[in-house]
Amino acid sequence: NAGVMQNPRHLVRRRGQEARLRCSPMKGHSHVYWYRQLPEEGLKFMVYLQKENIIDESGMPKERFSAEFPKEGPSILRIQQVVRGDSAAYFCASSPSGIVGELFFGEGSRLTVL
Amino acid sequence: AQTVTQSQPEMSVQEAETVTLSCTYDTSESDYYLFWYKQPPSRQMILVIRQEAYKQQNATENRFSVNFQKAAKSFSLKISDSQLGDAAMYFCAYRSEYMDSNYQLIWGAGTKLIIKP
Numbered sequence: 001n002a003g004v005m006q007n008p009r010h011l012v013r014r015r016g017q018e019a020r021l022r023c024s025p026m027k028g029h030s031h032v033y034w035y036r037q038l039p040e041e042g043l044k045f046m047v048y049l050q051k052e053n054i055i056d057e058s059g060m061p062k063e064r065f066s067a068e069f070p071k072e073g074p075s076i077l078r079i080q081q082v083v084r085g086d087s088a089a090y091f092c093a094s095s096p097s098g099i100v101g102e103l104f105f106g107e108g109s110r111l112t113v114l
Numbered sequence: 115a116q117t118v119t120q121s122q123p124e125m126s127v128q129e130a131e132t133v134t135l136s137c138t139y140d141t142s143e144s145d146y147y148l149f150w151y152k153q154p155p156s157r158q159m160i161l162v163i164r165q166e167a168y169k170q171q172n173a174t175e176n177r178f179s180v181n182f183q184k185a186a187k188s189f190s191l192k193i194s195d196s197q198l199g200d201a202a203m204y205f206c207a208y209r210s211e212y213m214d215s216n217y218q219l220i221w222g223a224g225t226k227l228i229i230k231p
Contacts, residue, residue, distance in 0.1 A: 003158070033217040040123070042205055042221025043159075056217075091159065093217070103217065105159035 002027065004094050004106035005074075012112045019079040019086070021109045025094030032075040033103070034067055037089040049075055082113045116141045118208050120222035127196045128230050134181075135191045135225045137206030145211035148182070148189045149219065153203040162204070165189065167211075193227075201229045 005024040013019050025032050030050055035043040048056040049069035060067065064082075069075040079086055092106045117140045127133035139148070150162040165173045165182050172180050177197075181190045193200055206222040 031217075040223055042118070042207070042223050043219070044221075045217060045219070048217050093159070095217075103159075103161070107158045 004029075004092055004104050006090075006092050006106035006109050008109060009107065010110050010112070012114060013082045014114050015083055016081050019082050019111055019113075021077040021079075021090050021092075021111070022074040023077070023092030023094075023106060024074040025092075026104055029094035029096050029104070031095045031097065032069050033093045033095075034075075034077050035091045035093065037091060037108070039088075043091060046077070079111070082111070084113045087111055087113045116143075116208055116210065116220050118206055118220050118222040120204075120206055120225050122225045123223075124226040124228065126228040126230055127193075129196055129198060131196055132192060132194045133196055133227065135193075135204050135206075135227065137189045137191070137222055139187050139189065139206075139208050139220075141187070141208065141210070143210055143212070147209045147211065148180075149207040149209070150178070150180070150189075150191045151205045151207060152200075153205065153224070154199075155202070159205070163191070196229050198229050198231060201227055203227075 007022050032049045034046040037043050045059040047060050047067045064080045066078045089108045089110045091108045093103045095103050119138045146167045148165045152160045152162045163173050163175045163178050172182050177194045179192045203224045203226050205224045207219040209219050
């Protein structure tokens, strides 16, 4: 059973461009979570999605950031008009449900904005 | 608001020896969960150990054990017989029992563990 797959692992964008990060959850998992990790900091929750629904986006910046988890295909975190402050590692996690202790993380996508 | 503090940005230990990573937290709640996660250089976060606050007994998973001091709000991780594969960032995390799901964890800043051969 493949783990949580994220791609790309590394993404470089210039200011003003768009960044798209993809996350394929583990097989059988219908809950996906996105986190951002700044250098020397812990993870910060961004958004929680189930298939075709955003359950909790309380951690998402109000502008430029969006996320989706379509019926078919991976979850996508989209950052429009990137700025240098968006440079971070973005992690995706999945779970079969919301039960404590069942988060499975991907290896992360590192975004660098020049 | 709850906070989690890891005061050791970096720790090093000789292979086969024991190391303790510290974590303190601040909360006014009585029921909650505490976690230690490991993030190896490959960057995939892995759950190491979990502790329920209502349990007095310290959680143990093979070479990993915790010292949970609820009154002191301390949750340290002890790694016995350290191995090279233990080298990673270690994150302490808190979750209130009143939160709907595990994703609402509050994370510490992490401790980088270096294993000396």
